[in-house]
């Protein structure tokens with residue numbers, strides 16, 4: 001997709017007012033105008049209740065349609081409102097990517113007893129003590145939905161592990177014992193074997209489970225017309241199953257569905273191993289690049305900017321890289337909190353939106369706002385209360401202006417070949433040379449984490465005498481390229497500068 005942009009349309013602390021689908025429908029034409037090609041929507045099915053962000057999955061078939069877990073709508077709205085939002089996005093040429101959580105189930109209806117082996121949480125291949133009978137909430141009856149869409153009911157046999165024994169109150173990881181059961185092999189090797197993440201771990205190697213998940217995938221694509229999936233927690237799911245699921249969904253629809261998967265690791269070899277094991281069927285979030293941004297923001301001018309792309313998927317396997325700055329997990333207070341400090345965000349968005357490599361993501365929290373738990377001294381902030389009674393503070397995002405400008409640069413100038421000028425620890429540059437299809441395109445991006453600086457860059461004799469200007473408004477003087485097409489491009493301290501041809 002040429003210069004596409006993916007928009008993550010949620011953050012962790014959105015109000016539980018069931019209004020997100022309505023807001024998204026109203027926002028569709030604006031998103032199209034700024035160049036968004038696809039929207040990643042949160043897990044849209046029933047979890048623990050109205051407050052659930054969506055990852056504590058109860059019923060994958062309940063998109064806000066049935067009275068279950070104390071509510072018909074989800075945190076984001078009803079099924080009909082979701083369908084309306086999808087229609088609005090499609091009418092505006094925007095794809096809809098569903099966040100898809102297959103690794104675990106939570107909020108079971110009733111306890112069941114079964115045999116299980118306690119294991120060492122730091123090395124799940126190591127048993128601790130004797131197997132014993134335990135009790136856990138592994139019985140999923142879906143009484144509010146009944147057999148509509150699927151008669152399948154979940155029981156302990158369909159799971160591989162739990163982390164709680166309801167008989168003794170013991171909290172520990174238990175591997176469920178039964179014929180053909182055991183941890184999946186095609187998972188991350190952290191903690192010996194990282195099949196188990198949370199809740200009731202779904203046993204994708206149980207043929208009944210595999211059939212049911214494939215059935216759900218076909219149903220959800222047929223019912224909603226989603227254009228792809230954002231696969232949650234794939235490092236905890238047997239790789240062959242992820243590959244099979246994604247391939248069969250493309251086969252079922254006959255469409256080139258778009259896939260991006262969350263493999264939360266900054267180890268490029270782990271990401272490469274997953275891409276190989278799944279035959280390249282899915283793109284991956286560029287987690288190493290996110291952590292480079294995080295480190296750079298933390299370290300200020302001590303960070304060596306020449307290494308900003310080191311170890312990233314954008315560098316090692318650009319065709320599979322989905323680049324992002326922050327998300328619902330890395331945001332302040334999130335499950336994987338590693339929030340990129342505000343001062344560095346414009347630089348990070350400048351890089352992902354203007355470089356050639358990667359499919360960039362804009363995070364709702366960076367574009368609109370992110371809510372955080374109230375702190376002292378925020379008297380002027382807009383305060384709302386979530387249903388749990390915690391005070392949340394909602395600020396307007398300080399980053400929307402710069403993201404809008406960068407999106408405009410992306411649409412108008414970010415074309416053609418690329419040269420990286422990563423030659424100084426505090427000031428680096430990226431040049432897009434433009435292409436014939438977009439007359440007047442091309443740009444020079446400078447990123448500085450220390451003092452203001454300049455960089456001598458030559459764009460070629462064909463640019464001799466051109467006047468260039470700084471697009472974000474940080475520098476008002478224009479500059480003129482000399483007879484060789486060279487100039488000293490400036491950037492302010494701890495900022496970015498985006499130079500483009502002034503006549504375009």
Ligand code: CA
Nearest residue numbers: 195196236237
């Ligand atoms: Ca698992």
